[in-house]
Amino acid sequence: MADPLPLGLLAQFPGPERLVDAARIARAEGARGVDAFTPFPVDELNDVLDIHERSIARLGFYGGVFGLVAAYAMQIGTNLDYPLDIGGRPLIALQAFALIGFELTVLFAVLFMVVGFFILNRLPHYHQPLFWVDRFEHATRDGFFLFLATGDEDAFQEGHHLLASLAPLSIDEVPR
Amino acid sequence: MADAKDLRADYDTVAEEVVDLPLAFPATRGWWLCFSGALGLLLLWFVSVVVLFGKGVVVWGNTIPVNWGMAIINYVWFLGIGHAGTLISALLLISDRNWRNSLNRFAEAMTLCAVVCAGLYPILHLGRPWYFYWIAPYFSSMTVWPQFKSPLTWDFFAVLTYLLVSLFFWYLGILPDLASARDRARSRGYQLFFGIVSLGWRGQAAHWARWRQVYAITAAIAVPLVVSVHSEISLLFAAGPIPGWNSTVFPPYFVAGAAFSGFAVVSMIAIAMRAALPLRPLVTPRHLDMLGLATLATGLMTAYGYFIEVFDALYAGQEEAATLHDRLFGHYAWAYWGAVLLNFVPLQLLWWRRCRRSPRILFAVGLSVAIGMWMERFMLIVTSLYRDWLVSSYGHYMPSLWDWTLFAGMGGVFLVPFLLFVRFLPVISASETKEEVHEEAEDG
Numbered sequence: 001m002a003d004p005l006p007l008g009l010l011a012q013f014p015g016p017e018r019l020v021d022a023a024r025i026a027r028a029e030g031a032r033g034v035d036a037f038t039p040f041p042v043d044e045l046n047d048v049l050d051i052h053e054r055s056i057a058r059l060g061f062y063g064g065v066f067g068l069v070a071a072y073a074m075q076i077g078t079n080l081d082y083p084l085d086i087g088g089r090p091l092i093a094l095q096a097f098a099l100i101g102f103e104l105t106v107l108f109a110v111l112f113m114v115v116g117f118f119i120l121n122r123l124p125h126y127h128q129p130l131f132w133v134d135r136f137e138h139a140t141r142d143g144f145f146l147f148l149a150t151g152d153e154d155a156f157q158e159g160h161h162l163l164a165s166l167a168p169l170s171i172d173e174v175p176r
Numbered sequence: 177m178a179d180a181k182d183l184r185a186d187y188d189t190v191a192e193e194v195v196d197l198p199l200a201f202p203a204t205r206g207w208w209l210c211f212s213g214a215l216g217l218l219l220l221w222f223v224s225v226v227v228l229f230g231k232g233v234v235v236w237g238n239t240i241p242v243n244w245g246m247a248i249i250n251y252v253w254f255l256g257i258g259h260a261g262t263l264i265s266a267l268l269l270i271s272d273r274n275w276r277n278s279l280n281r282f283a284e285a286m287t288l289c290a291v292v293c294a295g296l297y298p299i300l301h302l303g304r305p306w307y308f309y310w311i312a313p314y315f316s317s318m319t320v321w322p323q324f325k326s327p328l329t330w331d332f333f334a335v336l337t338y339l340l341v342s343l344f345f346w347y348l349g350i351l352p353d354l355a356s357a358r359d360r361a362r363s364r365g366y367q368l369f370f371g372i373v374s375l376g377w378r379g380q381a382a383h384w385a386r387w388r389q390v391y392a393i394t395a396a397i398a399v400p401l402v403v404s405v406h407s408e409i410s411l412l413f414a415a416g417p418i419p420g421w422n423s424t425v426f427p428p429y430f431v432a433g434a435a436f437s438g439f440a441v442v443s444m445i446a447i448a449m450r451a452a453l454p455l456r457p458l459v460t461p462r463h464l465d466m467l468g469l470a471t472l473a474t475g476l477m478t479a480y481g482y483f484i485e486v487f488d489a490l491y492a493g494q495e496e497a498a499t500l501h502d503r504l505f506g507h508y509a510w511a512y513w514g515a516v517l518l519n520f521v522p523l524q525l526l527w528w529r530r531c532r533r534s535p536r537i538l539f540a541v542g543l544s545v546a547i548g549m550w551m552e553r554f555m556l557i558v559t560s561l562y563r564d565w566l567v568s569s570y571g572h573y574m575p576s577l578w579d580w581t582l583f584a585g586m587g588g589v590f591l592v593p594f595l596l597f598v599r600f601l602p603v604i605s606a607s608e609t610k611e612e613v614h615e616e617a618e619d620g
Binding site: 015016035036037038039040041042043045046049051053055056057060074075078079081082084086089093096097099100102103104106107109110111113114116117118120121123124125126127128130131136137138139140141142 | 195313319320321322323324325329330333334336337340341344345348352355356358359360371372375376377378379380381382383384385386387388389390393394397400401404405408411607608610611614
């Protein structure tokens with residue numbers, strides 16, 4: 001296919017406030033596939049782009065519960081499996097198991113969250129069309145970028161008009 | 177609009193200052209000098225370990241009754257230093273203190289290096305270190321399990337958890353900056369290196385939202401983790417029926433002492449890095465001031481621990497009082513009074529703001545505390561063990577040559593990765609500093 005439509009359009013804005021405004025307008029205009037790329041977290045974007053991220057916290061909770069249960073299961077299970085009577089002390093000493101219980105709660109909470117973080121973000125992901133845009137290297141430095149997906153010719157034209165009306169520093173096409 | 181332009185220049189300056197450091201390192205000669213010194217120490221470490229493995233723990237000064245010696249002294253010392261990195265990072269992230277951003281990254285790197293050194297010591301101390309994995313619960317043909325009621329087993333889980341959590345926390349924090357370095361690198365080698373380690377991070381809004389959560393929650397549970405880990409270290413002592421150890425003050429006393437020595441070492445590292453690298457706009461006298469305050473506060477808590485320890489001993493009487501007498505006036509009184517003097521006398525300078533802001537004075541106080549806290553661990557271990565219950569088991573302890581070479585060599589184990597970090601990775605959190613620039617501009 002000769003000269004296929006680009007994957008989307010990428011507009012650079014001078015600061016986070018302008019980017020948030022632009023994203024809000026783009027969403028209000030009904031643009032599809034709106035996404036933003038910034039050098040540091042901009043919390044206002046979450047509302048504008050409908051990002052309601054709760055899965056990380058939830059994973060952390062599940063991981064913590066898993067770690068706690070696993071720690072006590074391990075300690076109780078091994079003590080039952082090979083009972084050691086030391087001076088008549090209780091075989092199942094829940095207090096003595098509390099420390100490893102706490103450590104594994106923390107360890108698995110963090111493990112679940114970190115693994116979840118990478119899976120949900122689909123990282124590592126080395127080869128992306130966005131990286132074809134030279135200017136995009138500013139996204140990790142000082143550039144605030146708005147991305148619009150352009151699925152068909154109409155979306156492409158509308159996207160161009162929309163972005164031009166927002167007066168960005170630049171507009172680039174992201175090749176497919 | 178004009179404002180926005182100015183800020184952009186600011187973001188770029190931050191990025192340049194921090195992220196360009198590895199790409200165009202300014203102090204190459206000084207770095208090579210330090211690095212070759214560190215490599216020399218690392219070589220010394222290998223030699224010491226080969227000798228230790230060849231001849232056994234007998235090459236150390238450990239004897240009966242002082243069977244713990246340098247290995248455990250240094251283990252507690254290194255781990256204590258490490259804790260400050262996590263505490264600085266996590267506590268200040270939770271309390272939303274922006275000045276943290278200039279300190280957290282290298283403090284966390286220091287934690288990682290220190291925990292590795294700490295973790296190596298008990299393994300080397302085992303006598304047959306190649307069996308260290310016996311402490312992990314795994315299905316074996318021996319059908320026995322680790323003793324889960326023993327602080328030694330708790331120790332394994334505590335240090336392992338601490339190492340992994342510190343590693344994840346550090347890597348999550350540095351990930352956006354690695355991507356920034358990738359995008360600024362011009363040589364193929366750096367592009368490849370930073371490209372691989374940054375995993376394709378691109379600052380997508382949803383990614384940032386998740387990053388915020390995972391980073392904040394990990395910080396929040398890292399603080400109680402630090403408290404639990406060093407409390408657990410103190411239980412290695414407190415759970416044993418040895419006069420001078422068997423005290424309820426130990427967990428908080430150890431945690432405060434750990435943070436104290438750690439803040440002292442972080443101050444020293446901050447001052448050294450500030451002198452060697454062009455970081456002065458980022459690590460300001462205000463940061464030194466804060467580090468000085470943290471050192472002073474934790475130092476006073478540690479001093480309270482000393483006080484309560486004495487009170488406990490006098491209150492208990494008998495062997496406890498005898499151990500106290502040994503500490504204050506016995507064969508190793510130099511360790512007790514050395515610890516008291518080095519820990520708490522120069523510390524009093526930090527009541528004055530001018531002293532806290534002076535790099536030289538703060539560095540000197542930090543060094544004094546680092547040595548003082550080492551003496552404290554020496555005192556705690558040796559003065560309790562060399563005279564316990566029975567006169568027949570009294571005996572003296574002195575570290576041997578191989579004890580000292582291994583300790584010096586551990587300096588190499590600490591410094592080599594740390595210097596590699598300073599040379600090749602962004603030492604200050606650029607993304608968070610940019611956010612700070614933005615927030616400050618918003619506040620006016």
